[in-house]
Amino acid sequence: MLRSSSKTILIIAAAVIIVVAAVYLIVGPLGNGTDRSGAPAGGGEAAVLAPYATGAMENFKQEVPAKAAPDLAFKDGDGKDVRLSDFRGKLVLLNLWATWCVPCREEMPALNRLEAAMGSDRFQVLALSVDKDGHDLAKAFLAEVKADHIALYNDPTSRASFAMKAFGLPTTVLLSPEGKEVGRLVGPAHWDGPEARALVEAALKAYPAR
Missing domain, CATH: 3.40.30.10 (Glutaredoxin)
Incomplete structure (x- = not known):
C-alpha cells in the first residue's frame, strides 16, 4: 500500500515538472510578465x-x-x-x-x-x-x-x-x-x-x- 502511494506521488511530481517545463518554454520564466519575444504577457x-x-x-x-x-x-x-x-x-x-x-x-x-x-x-x-x-x-x-x-x-x-x-x-x-x-x-x-x-x-x- 505504501509502495503504491509512493509511486503515485512520484508520478504526480513528474507530471508537475513536465507542465512547468512546458510553460517555461512557451512563456519564459514564471513571473517575468513577458513572452519569448520580450513583449509583456497579455500584449502590453x-x-x-x-x-x-x-x-x-x-x-x-x-x-x-x-x-x-x-x-x-x-x-x-x-x-x-x-x-x-x-x-x-x-x-x-x-x-x-x-x-x-x-x-x-x-x-x-x-x-x-x-x-x-x-x-x-x-x-x-x-x-x-x-x-x-x-x-x-x-x-x-x-x-x-x-x-x-x-x-x-x-x-x-x-x-x-x-x-x-x-x-x-x-x-x-x-x-x-x-x-x-x-x-x-x-x-x-x-x-x-x-x-x-x-x-x-x-x-x-x-x-x-x-
Missing part, C-alpha cells in the same frame, strides 16, 4: 529600451507603459507660438535647459552633434530653453557654441519644467511620434556617444512613425 508594452540604458545612458529610465505628455506651448526662434503637438509624427528628444544651468551649457554641443548625425523627418532634438525672457540669451549662447543644428525654442514662462515634472535641469525626455513619454534622463549626458545613438536607433524601431 515591453521595456524594450531598458537594455540600452548603459554607459552614458545609464540614467535613462523607460516609462512603461508610455504616458501622454502635456502639450507644451512655447516660442520658436522668430517668436511665433509653437506647441509640442506640432512635432507629432517623429521621435522627439526634448531637452529642457537654461543658460544659467552650467551642465546644460556643457552638454549642448553633444546634443547638437546628435542632431547633426541623426536628425531627420523621423527624429529631432528639440532643445527648449526655459529662461524667463531669455530668447536673446539662448540665441546668443547657441551661436557661441556653434550649435548650428539645434533650432531655437524658448518658454519664457518656464511652465514647461513644471508641466513635464522636470525638477532639475537638464532633463531630457524621449517622446514617441504619438506624443507619449517613453522615457527620460535627468542630468547631463554624452548625447553624441555610441550608447545614445544606439538608444535612439532602438527607439526608432520600437516607436515607428504612423
Whole structure:
C-alpha cells in the first residue's frame, strides 16, 4: 500500500515538472510578465529600451507603459507660438535647459552633434530653453557654441519644467511620434556617444512613425 502511494506521488511530481517545463518554454520564466519575444504577457508594452540604458545612458529610465505628455506651448526662434503637438509624427528628444544651468551649457554641443548625425523627418532634438525672457540669451549662447543644428525654442514662462515634472535641469525626455513619454534622463549626458545613438536607433524601431 505504501509502495503504491509512493509511486503515485512520484508520478504526480513528474507530471508537475513536465507542465512547468512546458510553460517555461512557451512563456519564459514564471513571473517575468513577458513572452519569448520580450513583449509583456497579455500584449502590453515591453521595456524594450531598458537594455540600452548603459554607459552614458545609464540614467535613462523607460516609462512603461508610455504616458501622454502635456502639450507644451512655447516660442520658436522668430517668436511665433509653437506647441509640442506640432512635432507629432517623429521621435522627439526634448531637452529642457537654461543658460544659467552650467551642465546644460556643457552638454549642448553633444546634443547638437546628435542632431547633426541623426536628425531627420523621423527624429529631432528639440532643445527648449526655459529662461524667463531669455530668447536673446539662448540665441546668443547657441551661436557661441556653434550649435548650428539645434533650432531655437524658448518658454519664457518656464511652465514647461513644471508641466513635464522636470525638477532639475537638464532633463531630457524621449517622446514617441504619438506624443507619449517613453522615457527620460535627468542630468547631463554624452548625447553624441555610441550608447545614445544606439538608444535612439532602438527607439526608432520600437516607436515607428504612423
